[in-house]
Amino acid sequence: MTKKDRELISFIGKFGIIAVRQLSVLSNRSDQSIRRRMRYLLNEGIIGIRQRPYGQKKGRPENLLFLKKNGWNVFLGENYDSYSNISQLGKAMDSIFIEHELLLNWGLIHLIQIGRKLNQISVNFLTQNLVTLKSIYGSRIEIMERVPIKNTNQDFSEFIPDAVIMIKNSASKKSLLFFLEVDMGSETIASPKRDHNDVRQKIINYQTYFRTGQYKRYEKIFGSRFNGFRLLFLTNSFSRFKALCRLVREMPPNDFLWLTDQEQMFASGLSAKIWARGGRDNNPLQSILGPKMACQVTVMDKIK
Helix, strand or coil: CHHHHHHHHHHHHHHHCEEEHHHHHHHHCCCHHHHHHHHHHCCCCCEEEEEEEEECCCCEEEEEECCHHHHHHHHHHHHHHHHCCCCHHHCCCCCHHHHHHHHHHHHHHHHHHHHCCCEEEEEECHHHHHHHHHHHHEEEECCEEEEEEEEECCCCECCCCCCEEEEEECCEEEEEEEEEEEEECCCCCCCCCCCCCCCCHHHHHHHHHHHHCHHHHHHHHHHHCCCCCCCEEECCCCCHHHHHHHHHHHCCCCCEEEEEHHHHHHCCCCCCEEEECCCCCCCCCCCCCCCCCCCCCCCHCCCE
16 A cells, blocks of 8 residues: 555545545546556455446446545544444435535535645635544534524524635735535525525524624634634535525625535636625625635646
8 A cells, every 4th residue: 555545545534425536636646547546445445436427427427435444444543443333434325415525525625726726825624524533533623503593492503514614814814714505406495484404594593603703613723813704605506506696685694605606616716706795696706715816726627
C-alpha cells in the first residue's frame, strides 16, 4: 500500500461514500489512475463498490466507493473498535440518500477548490460524518441544533445542517460562517398544515437560530469571531431553485439566505456570482466571497 493509497482511503473515510470522479478532483489524479488503485483496494477488502447509473440512468454505471472493515482499520487504526458499526456505512443506502450525499460532496469539493486556488482563503467544514469520526478521538463536537418553537405542542425543533463551513481570509483576518443545505426537491416546500419537516419550517428554524445567537458557539469550535452567518441552499435543479427563491422572498428577514443550483455551481463554481441573496433571483446574482473576491473556481476541468 502506497502513501497515495492512504490518501484515497482518508478521503473515502471523511466523505463516507464518494464517486471516482470526486476522488479524482480531491487527489488531483486521473480517473484512470484511481480505477487502477481501486482494483487493488477492492481485492484487499479495503473498499466496497456500489454502482449507480450516471446522468439519470444514461451512460455507463458510475462507481461509488466506501470503506469496508479493513479500510476502517487502515483509516482509524487502533480506534476502529470504538466505532464497531462504522463498517456498515454504505451498505444500506437508498438512492435518494446517495444522490443527496453525492451533491453534498460536490458542494464541499467546490469549496475546497476555492481554498486551493486562492492563497489567502482557507476553508474548514464539519459534516455529521466528520463529527462522528472526530468523536472517536475524543473531540466532543455536535452540529445538531435545537431552537424553541411557538404555537405547537412541542417546545423545541431539532435540525442537523448538511455542513457547517468557515471561510477565512488571512489577508483581511475576517471569517465567515456558513450553513449548507442541499435540497433534492424531495421535501415539501410549505405544507398547508405547517408541517415541521417542510422547507418553510427549516427556514424558520434558521431564522430563530440567527436571532438567538446560538451560532456563536462555533466561535470556540473554529477559533474565529462571527457576526452572523449565511445559510446556503444548493438545489438539484433550476426549477427547485426558482421555487425556493419565491418562498424565501415571502419570509423576511431573509438577507442571510443565499440560493443557487447545481448547474450554476458546475458551470462557474461556488465563489462566482451565482447566488440569489434573499431569494431575489431577478436582481444581479452575487458571490458569497463579496464583489472584490468573486471568481470562477470550477472542478470539472480538473478531471482527467
